[in-house]
Amino acid sequence: MSDIKIRRWDPAEHVESAADAIVYLDAALEDGDPQLVAAVLGDIARAAGMTKIAAATGLGRESLYKSLSPTGNPELATVLKVMRATGLRLHASLADDAAAA
Numbered sequence: 001m002s003d004i005k006i007r008r009w010d011p012a013e014h015v016e017s018a019a020d021a022i023v024y025l026d027a028a029l030e031d032g033d034p035q036l037v038a039a040v041l042g043d044i045a046r047a048a049g050m051t052k053i054a055a056a057t058g059l060g061r062e063s064l065y066k067s068l069s070p071t072g073n074p075e076l077a078t079v080l081k082v083m084r085a086t087g088l089r090l091h092a093s094l095a096d097d098a099a100a101a
Contacts, residue, residue: 010043011024011040011043012043012044012046012047013047015043015044015047016047018087018088021044021047021086021088022088024040024043024044025037025040025041025044025088027040028040028041034073035070035071035072035073036070037079038067038068038069038070038072038073038074038079039068039069039070039072041068041074041079041082041083042064042065042068042069042072044082044086044088045064045068045082045085045086048085048086050064050065052085053082053085053086056081056084056085057078057081057082057084057085058081059078059081064078064082068082
């Protein structure tokens with residue numbers, strides 16, 4: 001029997017388009033967990049190239065990795081800068097349960 005090689009699954013490898021990034025981030029926002037949202041935004045930034053995102057935002061690459069990790073807690077300013085650098089925009093809409101009320 002041959003040796004089986006495995007590696008950790010990396011969601012950033014599957015964000016191949018803006019549409020992928022939008023669906024992925026929307027799902028995280030729908031979940032509502034701030035750490036998940038930060039991690040997903042980090043995956044999107046890694047897919048786009050963290051060095052490129054760091055340069056576009058004026059933030060350090062290492063600090064972006066840290067703040068956009070599952071244990072990170074980025075400031076809103078960081079989130080908005082990363083979203084702008086990745087070509088995404090944050091907008092508000094009425095929640096389904098609020099529309100029914």
